[in-house]
Amino acid sequence: MTVIECRGLTKVYGGAKALNNLSCKIEENKITGLIGRNGAGKTTLLKIIAGYLKETSGELNVFSENPFNNLLVSANVIFIHDQMNLPTSLNLKEILDTAASFYEKWDHDLANRLLEYFSLNPLQHHNGLSKGMKSTFNAILGLAARVPLTLFDEPTSGMDAAVRKDFYRALLKDYLAHPRTIIISSHHLNEIEDLLEDILLMKDGKELLHLPVADLKEWAIGLQGKTSVINEWTRNKEVIYTKSIGLDQSYVAVRNDFSEVEWQKARVAGLELTPVTSSDLCVYLTSKTKGGIDDVFN
Numbered sequence: 001m002t003v004i005e006c007r008g009l010t011k012v013y014g015g016a017k018a019l020n021n022l023s024c025k026i027e028e029n030k031i032t033g034l035i036g037r038n039g040a041g042k043t044t045l046l047k048i049i050a051g052y053l054k055e056t057s058g059e060l061n062v063f064s065e066n067p068f069n070n071l072l073v074s075a076n077v078i079f080i081h082d083q084m085n086l087p088t089s090l091n092l093k094e095i096l097d098t099a100a101s102f103y104e105k106w107d108h109d110l111a112n113r114l115l116e117y118f119s120l121n122p123l124q125h126h127n128g129l130s131k132g133m134k135s136t137f138n139a140i141l142g143l144a145a146r147v148p149l150t151l152f153d154e155p156t157s158g159m160d161a162a163v164r165k166d167f168y169r170a171l172l173k174d175y176l177a178h179p180r181t182i183i184i185s186s187h188h189l190n191e192i193e194d195l196l197e198d199i200l201l202m203k204d205g206k207e208l209l210h211l212p213v214a215d216l217k218e219w220a221i222g223l224q225g226k227t228s229v230i231n232e233w234t235r236n237k238e239v240i241y242t243k244s245i246g247l248d249q250s251y252v253a254v255r256n257d258f259s260e261v262e263w264q265k266a267r268v269a270g271l272e273l274t275p276v277t278s279s280d281l282c283v284y285l286t287s288k289t290k291g292g293i294d295d296v297f298n
């Protein structure tokens, strides 16, 4: 079943397009990584899906309905982000108790066990927590709510490495036991890619790629060797990144449409072929220039 479907979705702030004619579909019971550079439009997309913002134009359906001011959508969606306005008069325990009455499938036992595991004091108030502790508490809300659609906007912001690892593990365990549709926006693709089934890569408010993580790993290939040989081999290829190494050596990342025979010939020609990691690929595809920061110094 399709949980989210958008066609030509556009959001304009002032004169600038945060979302620019975006079309995509998210299927049920998958974990999708929403990846993109700063300002790509990830938060804007999540806010519109959650019904917090209205699109400027285009069409969006969440559970077959437009999410803006929609009770069905708000009962079935939780949006976890670092600007969450939780009641300042309630302590953490009271916030969890309130959430229990709001979400039909809320797991109170899990919420309390996570609170204890992450050493959060149930009597403390949310606005008295450190940045990382706030993120941890928000993440607990997102997990325990067990709603059909969970949106995490950079959920680990401020968490230390150990807490991030534990959160991802908790997310995966809970998802496997209770499959649901989850979208996580993150800048740390390398940390989350093992969790993800699909990746939606955004640039300038548009979809660049939307595909299974396994396909992303095969999408490009790195070639290293003599610059003259590299130039010859990449003449008709889609080059996504290029870097000079020393005087006459280069590394390039190209779209991987090589046949097995071409691979062998490239090796015979003296080129070294290496996989391009998913996170490097996303960085290359979303860069303004093909040489990255090196271009500033050239």
Ligand SMILES: Nc1ncnc2c1ncn2[C@@H]1O[C@H](COP(=O)(O)OP(=O)(O)OP(=O)(O)O)[C@@H](O)[C@H]1O
Pocket (backbone or CB within 6 Å): 013, 014, 016, 017, 018, 036, 037, 038, 039, 040, 041, 042, 043, 044, 045
């Ligand atoms: N309330 C706003 N008013 C004006 N412009 C905005 C507003 N919110 C976002 N924008 C602009 O919309 C674009 C997309 O912003 P958005 O926050 O959606 O990006 P993002 O991908 O979540 O970025 P980041 O990774 O830095 O959080 C940016 O150019 C941003 O400046």
